[in-house]
Amino acid sequence: PLIAVLPGDGIGPEVTREARRVLEALALGLDFAEAPVGGAAYLVTGRPLPQETLDLAKKADAVLFGAIGDPRFEALERRLRPEAALLGLRRELQLFANIRPATLFPALADASPLKPERVAGLDLVIVRELVGDVYFGEKGRRHDAEGLRQGFDIMSYNEAEVERIARVGFEMAKRRRKKLCSVDKANVLETSQLWRDVVNELATEYPEVQLTHMYVDNAAMQLVRAPAAFDVIVTGNLFGDILSDQASMCAGSIGMLPSASLRAWSGDNGMYEPIHGSAPDIAGTGKANPCAAILSAAMLLRHSLGNEDAAQTVEAAVAAALAAGARTADLGGSLSTTEMGDAVLRELA
Amino acid sequence: PLIAVLPGDGIGPEVTREARRVLEALALGLDFAEAPVGGAAYLVTGRPLPQETLDLAKKADAVLFGAIGDPRFEALERRLRPEAALLGLRRELQLFANIRPATLFPALADASPLKPERVAGLDLVIVRELVGDVYFGEKGRRHDAEGLRQGFDIMSYNEAEVERIARVGFEMAKRRRKKLCSVDKANVLETSQLWRDVVNELATEYPEVQLTHMYVDNAAMQLVRAPAAFDVIVTGNLFGDILSDQASMCAGSIGMLPSASLRAWSGDNGMYEPIHGSAPDIAGTGKANPCAAILSAAMLLRHSLGNEDAAQTVEAAVAAALAAGARTADLGGSLSTTEMGDAVLRELA
Ligand SMILES: CC(C)[C@H](C(=O)O)[C@@H](O)C(=O)O
Numbered sequence: 001p002l003i004a005v006l007p008g009d010g011i012g013p014e015v016t017r018e019a020r021r022v023l024e025a026l027a028l029g030l031d032f033a034e035a036p037v038g039g040a041a042y043l044v045t046g047r048p049l050p051q052e053t054l055d056l057a058k059k060a061d062a063v064l065f066g067a068i069g070d071p072r073f074e075a076l077e078r079r080l081r082p083e084a085a086l087l088g089l090r091r092e093l094q095l096f097a098n099i100r101p102a103t104l105f106p107a108l109a110d111a112s113p114l115k116p117e118r119v120a121g122l123d124l125v126i127v128r129e130l131v132g133d134v135y136f137g138e139k140g141r142r143h144d145a146e147g148l149r150q151g152f153d154i155m156s157y158n159e160a161e162v163e164r165i166a167r168v169g170f171e172m173a174k175r176r177r178k179k180l181c182s183v184d185k186a187n188v189l190e191t192s193q194l195w196r197d198v199v200n201e202l203a204t205e206y207p208e209v210q211l212t213h214m215y216v217d218n219a220a221m222q223l224v225r226a227p228a229a230f231d232v233i234v235t236g237n238l239f240g241d242i243l244s245d246q247a248s249m250c251a252g253s254i255g256m257l258p259s260a261s262l263r264a265w266s267g268d269n270g271m272y273e274p275i276h277g278s279a280p281d282i283a284g285t286g287k288a289n290p291c292a293a294i295l296s297a298a299m300l301l302r303h304s305l306g307n308e309d310a311a312q313t314v315e316a317a318v319a320a321a322l323a324a325g326a327r328t329a330d331l332g333g334s335l336s337t338t339e340m341g342d343a344v345l346r347e348l349a
Numbered sequence: 350p351l352i353a354v355l356p357g358d359g360i361g362p363e364v365t366r367e368a369r370r371v372l373e374a375l376a377l378g379l380d381f382a383e384a385p386v387g388g389a390a391y392l393v394t395g396r397p398l399p400q401e402t403l404d405l406a407k408k409a410d411a412v413l414f415g416a417i418g419d420p421r422f423e424a425l426e427r428r429l430r431p432e433a434a435l436l437g438l439r440r441e442l443q444l445f446a447n448i449r450p451a452t453l454f455p456a457l458a459d460a461s462p463l464k465p466e467r468v469a470g471l472d473l474v475i476v477r478e479l480v481g482d483v484y485f486g487e488k489g490r491r492h493d494a495e496g497l498r499q500g501f502d503i504m505s506y507n508e509a510e511v512e513r514i515a516r517v518g519f520e521m522a523k524r525r526r527k528k529l530c531s532v533d534k535a536n537v538l539e540t541s542q543l544w545r546d547v548v549n550e551l552a553t554e555y556p557e558v559q560l561t562h563m564y565v566d567n568a569a570m571q572l573v574r575a576p577a578a579f580d581v582i583v584t585g586n587l588f589g590d591i592l593s594d595q596a597s598m599c600a601g602s603i604g605m606l607p608s609a610s611l612r613a614w615s616g617d618n619g620m621y622e623p624i625h626g627s628a629p630d631i632a633g634t635g636k637a638n639p640c641a642a643i644l645s646a647a648m649l650l651r652h653s654l655g656n657e658d659a660a661q662t663v664e665a666a667v668a669a670a671l672a673a674g675a676r677t678a679d680l681g682g683s684l685s686t687t688e689m690g691d692a693v694l695r696e697l698a
């Protein structure tokens with residue numbers, strides 16, 4: 001199988017290197033091909049998502065993605081900014097299902113800002129819709145009736161878009177603790193009301209799953225109050241963006257959390273990336289935690305290559321390295337990115 | 350001065366009663382007039398915001414609001430639901446500035462789900478825009494080009510709307526620790542990009558205030574990681590809804606947090622309400638914490654009546670009652686709503 005490696009900006013290349021080393025160490029006969037993306041691609045080609053990079057991503061069996069974002073390019077027009085590459089890949093590959101697990105490694109129970117008793121047993125998955133919502137609706141700048149500058153973005157979902165992501169949520173819950181919480185703002189938004197209607201309709205196909213609905217403001221509160229009470233959360237693109245970053249913090253450090261972006265439940269041709277960003281402030285210092293990238297590689301093995309054994313081997317190696325005391329700076333330790341990668345590789349051997 | 354009292358649904362009447370008792374005990378010669386709102390008003394008049402209630406709110410010097418929301422009315426068309434009353438009042442009274450302080454009462458340091466060292470010194474204010482954004486844009490249901498059901502909501506701000514709320518943020522920061530954090534999603538939304546541009550333009554008038562910008566996903570994370578690092582946060586209606594509920598949890602219990610909704614910096618004719626909802630599950634059980642309502646009355650004294658002394662007297666009485674061990678169920682105690690009110694009144698005497 002061919003793995004497209006898109007390291008991107010900031011700490012992206014540093015953490016992706018460790019993830020690739022882990023995949024190589026498994027000796028599964030994988031082929032790797034690297035291509036630039038984000039600000040790094042803009043610098044050399046004038047575009048954040050060059051056609052060659054997109055072609056490679058489409059052709060590959062899976063994409064290992066680092067991170068994008070570079071403050072130097074914030075003033076460019078939107079289609080030239082690093083973010084356009086990430087949004088473009090999601091859209092072009094139709095990666096509508098973003099899976100973001102937030103689990104607490106026992107060795108990190110103390111790293112969470114939340115009290116240990118609040119995060120004990122934390123094991124939730126956020127299923128975030130990734131190619132619709134206010135992210136991809138018509139948007140722009142104009143002058144309104146009074147001649148004032150105005151910015152606008154259209155939020156919307158149709159029933160097919162809601163159904164396919166809700167199905168992923170139900171299927172996921174069915175294989176886990178059978179609790180699905182759908183998050184919306186149906187007391188204010190029509191988009192959310194449709195979302196809620198469609199989720200309720202689909203629920204009849206999943207009698208074994210216990211479905212609840214929660215307003216997004218309440219969900220943000222409950223993720224602080226009692227995060228361990230959640231099993232699977234399914235929500236739209238915007239709310240999922242906010243809640244998954246928040247949930248990651250409950251798990252200790254955003255440096256620990258992987259994600260998968262899939263275009264089908266089976267996961268063919270998925271994209272795998274840490275949920276953290278490019279962290280320009282620590283780029284190049286060797287301080288970044290590679291665990292999120294390594295755990296993203298584990299998700300790649302699971303979802304795109306169907307190799308559950310190898311996925312669990314990698315996850316166990318990360319857990320063992322942590323249990324043995326390996327810690328990067330974000331976890332209160334002093335290992336460099338490479339040393340943390342070494343620690344995981346040692347456990348793998 | 351005339352205070353309109355709108356108790357509303359669920360625990361609204363129970364907590365509002367205690368807030369009114371506290372205001373009466375101050376013997377400031379206030380007049381009170383009560384009117385139904387939300388589901389309670391719908392039951393008797395067929396409308397969640399009867400004209401008489403709106404007229405009273407407009408005529409009064411300030412509005413003391415309880416809570417709205419009742420699951421029995423969730424299936425009604427949107428304009429008949431309890432929420433329509435709250436949104437209608439905000440819009441009709443042009444209460445564009447929602448002020449939501451999140452402070453940790455020292456006696457409650459242990460009640461927060463966050464570790465004590467993370468919330469030590471927590472003292473932040475969220476300034477949320479309240480009459481624009483995706484809340485009040487055109488919205489609806491339709492069939493799209495493929496004949497599928499679709500829900501849509503238009504998000505937008507114009508420069509005048511952003512400027513007036515940003516000004517409240519800057520003025521507030523100027524009187525506090527001089528740090529303003531503007532929260533948006535400018536890497537994806539045009540509405541946010543305009544927001545950011547206008548905030549930056551206004552910043553030139555406030556050289557003494559240190560302005561930063563943060564994406565909303567990062568803000569949700571930082572509010573878990575290091576909430577005490579924030580001073581004033583200014584943001585739009587939707588992001589403010591989510592972040593203020595989240596921040597309230599850091600402060601221990603949503604049962605402690607008041608809010609003010611103002612149509613001018615000076616606060617004439619403002620509306621004051623707990624940020625918690627109607628809590629149908631505990632309505633009528635006498636378990637509700639009246640502190641948020643009582644502290645909302647303190648904000649009323651401060652902002653609408655210009656009586657800072659009385660405001661501080663009420664806040665000190667709440668702090669003293671807590672320090673003396675008074676606790677409702679949400680704080681791990683067993684006092685009833687009235688008993689908690691009594692405890693505050695005792696300290697006031
Ligand atoms: C970089 C940004 C466009 C992106 C998003 O908002 O989706 C990021 O925050 C994420 O969650 O992957």
Ligand SMILES: CC(C)[C@H](C(=O)O)[C@@H](O)C(=O)O
Nearest residue numbers: 187188217418432435436590
């Ligand atoms: C009840 C609801 C419409 C309201 C809102 O979303 O503004 C509430 O959550 C609030 O924050 O006051």
